[in-house]
Amino acid sequence: MAKIQVFGHKNPDTDTVASAMGAADLLVQQGLETQAVAQGKPNAETQFALDYFGLTALPIIDKAQTAEVVLVDHNEAAQSVDNLADVQVYGIYDHHKFAFENATPLYITAKPWGSVSTILYYEYLQAGLTIPAKVAGMLASGLISDTLLLKSPTTTDVDRKALPELAKIAGIEDLDGYGLAMLKAGTDLSTRTDEE
Amino acid sequence: MAKIQVFGHKNPDTDTVASAMGAADLLVQQGLETQAVAQGKPNAETQFALDYFGLTALPIIDKAQTAEVVLVDHNEAAQSVDNLADVQVYGIYDHHKFAFENATPLYITAKPWGSVSTILYYEYLQAGLTIPAKVAGMLASGLISDTLLLKSPTTTDVDRKALPELAKIAGIEDLDGYGLAMLKAGTDLSTRTDEE
Numbered sequence: 001m002a003k004i005q006v007f008g009h010k011n012p013d014t015d016t017v018a019s020a021m022g023a024a025d026l027l028v029q030q031g032l033e034t035q036a037v038a039q040g041k042p043n044a045e046t047q048f049a050l051d052y053f054g055l056t057a058l059p060i061i062d063k064a065q066t067a068e069v070v071l072v073d074h075n076e077a078a079q080s081v082d083n084l085a086d087v088q089v090y091g092i093y094d095h096h097k098f099a100f101e102n103a104t105p106l107y108i109t110a111k112p113w114g115s116v117s118t119i120l121y122y123e124y125l126q127a128g129l130t131i132p133a134k135v136a137g138m139l140a141s142g143l144i145s146d147t148l149l150l151k152s153p154t155t156t157d158v159d160r161k162a163l164p165e166l167a168k169i170a171g172i173e174d175l176d177g178y179g180l181a182m183l184k185a186g187t188d189l190s191t192r193t194d195e196e
Numbered sequence: 197m198a199k200i201q202v203f204g205h206k207n208p209d210t211d212t213v214a215s216a217m218g219a220a221d222l223l224v225q226q227g228l229e230t231q232a233v234a235q236g237k238p239n240a241e242t243q244f245a246l247d248y249f250g251l252t253a254l255p256i257i258d259k260a261q262t263a264e265v266v267l268v269d270h271n272e273a274a275q276s277v278d279n280l281a282d283v284q285v286y287g288i289y290d291h292h293k294f295a296f297e298n299a300t301p302l303y304i305t306a307k308p309w310g311s312v313s314t315i316l317y318y319e320y321l322q323a324g325l326t327i328p329a330k331v332a333g334m335l336a337s338g339l340i341s342d343t344l345l346l347k348s349p350t351t352t353d354v355d356r357k358a359l360p361e362l363a364k365i366a367g368i369e370d371l372d373g374y375g376l377a378m379l380k381a382g383t384d385l386s387t388r389t390d391e392e
């Protein structure tokens with residue numbers, strides 16, 4: 001069993017799944033034992049991205065199963081696992097407003113950028129590490145999802161710079177085509193269940 | 197007037213003063229207008245370091261005077277300026293446990309290392325920026341202060357690596373001699389006022 005589970009918020013979106021995968025891989029490359037997990041099934045948009053890059057969905061948890069955890073794409077307890085208070089937060093990668101309290105010093109990398117996927121792209125870059133193509137594909141997808149293909153008002157210059165570079169690593173040739181198809185998959189009612 | 201005041205905690209210690217100076221300079225080099233300030237007079241140890249490097253004490257504030265601020269060496273409101281809730285926190289550099297809440301996404305760089313001075317040394321390094329010699333001297337002093345010259349149990353390998361490199365940039369030839377003299381200045385009762 002990995003020593004550190006890495007997960008995003010409840011009702012996972014594409015940025016949460018992508019950044020859990022990215023952070024887990026980055027930290028493995030930096031010598032930690034991590035496992036990316038999710039607090040729920042992928043939505044239709046995320047499933048489109050997973051299928052495109054030949055990836056399976058992350059294992060689903062409702063409680064953290066490791067003594068240490070890394071939070072991505074959230075920091076507030078209400079959006080996290082039910083037993084957050086019982087585990088130690090090793091680190092956080094996030095781009096939201098903060099409401100976080102804990103008892104021990106920790107790693108936090110927060111930036112007011114369009115996606116956590118963008119933050120992780122620059123973390124790989126700064127660390128001089130290689131982003132696996134499939135991870136780059138998911139990070140591109142998380143960035144596209146949170147910024148609506150760089151159209152949302154939360155989009156920053158940093159996001160605009162990162163997306164084509166991630167797409168190149170991922171081997172996405174028609175970036176707009178991929179992005180629109182992915183966003184469309186998320187809004188396609190035909191893929192929704194009765195519950196939704 | 198600078199657009200962003202940068203300050204550490206109440207009852208400033210050497211790491212708080214050094215990291216305010218370091219973060220203010222780093223952010224100026226990255227294109228922001230900043231001013232390092234402090235929530236009180238330097239203690240005897242910090243004054244020793246300021247004198248050694250030919251620096252004057254930081255301007256003293258009790259309320260932030262800019263719409264945006266950067267917090268160093270603290271994140272909890274109780275340790276910050278009285279009007280923290282009325283200003284926007286642009287960023288935080290810290291190495292303490294967290295209890296922080298705000299309304300807008302922001303920059304946070306937190307690491308469980310021996311001093312914020314250490315964190316700032318690596319921020320300069322990652323950004324490929326030059327640390328002015330006097331700033332390096334203060335960062336070395338902040339690191340020495342918080343880690344008791346690398347002897348405290350909070351000392352990490354990262355701190356052990358950073359200190360000699362900062363000392364070299366600062367032109368401190370006898371690092372142990374300087375560190376012991378600075379720590380001694382902080383415990384020298386003869387320099388204390390009646391109040392203390």
Ligand SMILES: [Mn+2]
Nearest residue numbers: 013015016073
């Ligand atoms: Mn999200």
Ligand SMILES: [Mn+2]
Nearest residue numbers: 015073116146
């Ligand atoms: Mn997000």
Ligand SMILES: [Mn+2]
Nearest residue numbers: 209211212269
């Ligand atoms: Mn301090």
Ligand SMILES: [Mn+2]
Nearest residue numbers: 211269312342
């Ligand atoms: Mn400190």
